[in-house]
Amino acid sequence: TRIELPKYSLEMLEKGPKAKFTVCVEGNIGSGKSTLLEHFSKFDDVEVLQEPVEKWRDVRGCNLLDLMYKDPCRWAHTFQAYVQMTMLELHLQSTQAPVKLIERSLYSARYCFVENLYKGGKMSSAEYSVYCEWYKMITQHLNVNIDLIVYLKTDPKKLYKRIKERSRSEEQAIPFQYLEALHNLHEGWLTEKKYPLPAPVLVLDANDNLSTMYKKFEEHTSDILCQKL
Numbered sequence: 001t002r003i004e005l006p007k008y009s010l011e012m013l014e015k016g017p018k019a020k021f022t023v024c025v026e027g028n029i030g031s032g033k034s035t036l037l038e039h040f041s042k043f044d045d046v047e048v049l050q051e052p053v054e055k056w057r058d059v060r061g062c063n064l065l066d067l068m069y070k071d072p073c074r075w076a077h078t079f080q081a082y083v084q085m086t087m088l089e090l091h092l093q094s095t096q097a098p099v100k101l102i103e104r105s106l107y108s109a110r111y112c113f114v115e116n117l118y119k120g121g122k123m124s125s126a127e128y129s130v131y132c133e134w135y136k137m138i139t140q141h142l143n144v145n146i147d148l149i150v151y152l153k154t155d156p157k158k159l160y161k162r163i164k165e166r167s168r169s170e171e172q173a174i175p176f177q178y179l180e181a182l183h184n185l186h187e188g189w190l191t192e193k194k195y196p197l198p199a200p201v202l203v204l205d206a207n208d209n210l211s212t213m214y215k216k217f218e219e220h221t222s223d224i225l226c227q228k229l
């Protein structure tokens, strides 16, 4: 089997896709990023790019997400290398609508997930260094511009419950401490500014039930879409 790669022009690689108002939705596992994306996909002027989780679950028949959860010491680096590639595809993807809404970014993979795996001893120094060098090369030379980050801030206890309820098979063994560590890293990056922030951050409390969350999305429509509609 051959993997068909999208065709990028040199210009697109250097300058990025056609200028758009690019919004990334961030937040811990189960915080409701897909719900926000689905809500905004109803606007004609918004193009939504969902996170490629399905690709991570099936790389030429391999479920990398599952391998990573079952044996992180062996697979975390391979998995995160693939996440980085697929996230870069989203950043570089040209869209037609004035607003491009992306689930996650290269940045949360780097400053939350990879940092957590390295600090937790699941990635060796050598693997971490290779990953970081790739990250540096990409972010220095390619246009991965973001205009706004929407952070769905959620209590990890709530997330633990939601993850059990949605029962994505690979995630069933995630311990509470893993979610707590990821929560602290999201906070460190997005509210305490411990790592470089590529754009301003709009924080939304995402602990509420679905109907309240939909109301919040409505209230913040102009903030999120920068009154482009």
Ligand code: TTP
Pocket: 027, 028, 029, 030, 031, 032, 033, 034, 035, 051, 053, 065, 080, 083, 104, 108, 109, 110, 113, 114, 171
């Ligand atoms: P999320 O990106 O958090 O997506 P989600 O489906 O949980 O989002 P939501 O419920 O808010 O709509 O994570 C998807 C899975 O991939 C999850 O098991 C965590 C894992 N993951 C990593 O292990 N490393 C990464 O760098 C990323 C981005 C995700």
